[in-house]
Amino acid sequence: MRAFAKILATVYALLLYGFIFLPVVVLVLFSLQATQFPIPPFTGPSTRWYAAVLADTRLTTGLLHSILVAVGSSLVAVTLGFLSAWGFARFYLPGSAFLRGLITLPLTVSYLIIGMGLLVLFNRVGIPKSLAAAGIGHVVVNLPLCFAIIYSQMGDHQINIERAARDLGASEWKVLLLVTVPVMAPAIFASFFLSMTFSWDEFVISFLLTRFETTLPVEIWNLLRSGLNPKTNAVGSLVFGVSIVLVVAFELLLFRRKQS
Amino acid sequence: MSTKPASERATPWALVTPxxxxxxxxxxxxxAAMALTSVTAKDGSFTLSNYAQFFENPSYWRAMVNSLQVTAIVTVVSVLLAYPLAWILAEQVPERFQRLALMLAVLPFWTSYVVRSYSWxxxxxxxxVVNRVLTGSGLFADPVQLANTRLATVxxxxxxxxxxxxLTIFANLKQLSPSYRKAAADLGAGPVRTFIHVILPLTLPGIVVGAFLTFVLAIGDYITPQILGGNNELLMPQLIMMQIGRRGDFPLASALAIILMAVVTVAYLASARWLKIERA
Incomplete structure (x- = not known):
């Protein structure tokens, strides 16, 4: 009975792992095929479509734009999130609970609706579509996240260190920069990283708020109009590879931190 | 507490204002702009016609029904498939391999969302691939229509x-103290009874949170139904994007977006109440 349950569990786990990995394996496998269509049978490895991706200036500039928007919007989101988290955690403010709720409110609204709201507003005010407009949208979705992560990590033990610094004559801004920021570095780093990955992968806001210059997910979307295309496989595999490297690096960083 | 100088009282506001x-x-x-747009007619006067259209036009109404059906199916199936996997990872896999096994189980999570849909x-x-296997094995003579169907979206x-x-259920199971299980075993419960009467009820609030998250994210998503479901059967996000893209009808798109948001809010209120009862 026990052995039977064990076998059943193993089979179930393997089936689900198969389901989870099936599309990724198919994606990567057929990106390595030289034929015009990424469909079976597999006819042997070739880097033809990777070369085609790297030669496609629309995709490479899309990549640059994506990095630009991800870094820029994450910097703004982390800075605003950290400052407000510190303000709410350390000082008494009237209406604090309501204001904190307001900052985290965008978390409950879908990206589509946030993007549409900005589109309608920018349209009324006359702000043209641009990468900056998409960046603004990315800050809207990532600021609550950064705020929530950093606010939750502001423990009481840090208050004493800050008090000590103040007693030794440091000004508020000096305390912030020389004491609080270094102590909060893991939470700041984690929220920055999370913002980066969300912004990097975000489609619908960028789709609505950019026009000629756009981000990589939107360029990939444009590729999809041509149907099944090995170039899409290649660029998708590249994006996947970059993400995996980032995630593994993040894991190793955290792991080393925990051990030391 | 001494009264602080004005400059110091200004500091916290300077921190939170940005x-x-x-x-x-x-x-x-x-x-607010979206809400205003949704009730403004072309000549600038107040109108509820955009909202009326949703209730009068059966195809718009249909999109909402489709969205709710697909989201409900997705939520239920996902929970039913994920719970056993999370349980196996937390209970059956040796402690030192758990982190690796979990990382592997969510690895494709990190592919681009658009690319993941395209892969399917x-x-x-x-x-x-699926049709090759089906026709190759002789089960089916002709390829089956799988892409551009509701099944593909699901x-x-x-x-x-x-x-x-x-991920979320695994975290939930790991948080349970092992003493619950020991207590149940001491009182004579077998593994099955322990699971049904102890483990499952204790992880239920976490499941509800996960299910709610699934509901909210799925009902607002445009990418998956557009790429996999196609235009044979529209879901709400597709209908909204269609108003913006093809017709440039911002007022109608705004009204539809607000209706969709209202539905999500109702779902939130319903599950929030239920959650509180569960926790008490």
Whole structure:
């Protein structure tokens, strides 16, 4: 009975792992095929479509734009999130609970609706579509996240260190920069990283708020109009590879931190 | 407590104002603009015709029904598939391999969302892998229509949410103290009874949170139904994007977006109440 349950569990786990990995394996496998269509049978490895991706200036500039928007919007989101988290955690403010709720409110609204709201507003005010407009949208979705992560990590033990610094004559801004920021570095780093990955992968806001210059997910979307295309496989595999490297690096960083 | 000088009282507001201003200008204000647009007629007068259209036009109404059906199916199937996997990872896999096994189980989570949907299109296409296997094995004479169906949308969604829910349910199971299980065993309960009467009820609040997250993310998603489901059967986000893209009808799109948001809010209120009862 026990052995039977064990076998059943193993089979179930393997089936689900198969389901989870099936599309990724198919994606990567057929990106390595030289034929015009990424469909079976597999006819042997070739880097033809990777070369085609790297030669496609629309995709490479899309990549640059994506990095630009991800870094820029994450910097703004982390800075605003950290400052407000510190303000709410350390000082008494009237209406604090309501204001904190307001900052985290965008978390409950879908990206589509946030993007549409900005589109309608920018349209009324006359702000043209641009990468900056998409960046603004990315800050809207990532600021609550950064705020929530950093606010939750502001423990009481840090208050004493800050008090000590103040007693030794440091000004508020000096305390912030020389004491609080270094102590909060893991939470700041984690929220920055999370913002980066969300912004990097975000489609619908960028789709609505950019026009000629756009981000990589939107360029990939444009590729999809041509149907099944090995170039899409290649660029998708590249994006996947970059993400995996980032995630593994993040894991190793955290792991080393925990051990030391 | 001594009274602080004015400059020091100003500090906390200087810290929180930028974030509050950002939220007001780029979240609250856009929402107000959207609400205003949804009730403004072409000549600038007040109108509810955009909302009336939703209730009068059966195809719009249909999109909402489709969205609710697909989201409900996705939520239920994802929870049912993810729970056993999370349980196996937490209970059956040796402690030192758990982190690795979990990381592997959610690895495709990190592919681009657009690319992940496209990958399923490759798998489910007329001449894709699944159809090759089906026709090759002689089970079916002709390829089966899988892409551009509701089934494809559901598969794409379930793939994503199984990974998300495995993560959250796994975390939930690991948080349970082992003494619960020991106590149940001491009182004579077998593994099955322990699971049904102890483990499952204790992880239920976490499941509800995960299910709610699935519901909210799935019902607002445009990418998966557009790529995998196609235009044979529209879901709400597709209908909204269609008003913006093809017709440039911002007032109708705004009204539809607000209706969709209202539905999500109702779902939130319903599950929030239920959650509180569960926790008490």
């Amino acid at each position: 974030a509050l201003l950002w939220t007001l200008c780029f979240f609250v204000l856009p929402f 299109l490759l798998v489910l296409a007329q001449n894709g 598969i794409g969604f379930v793939h994503f949410f199984v990974m998300l829910l495995t």
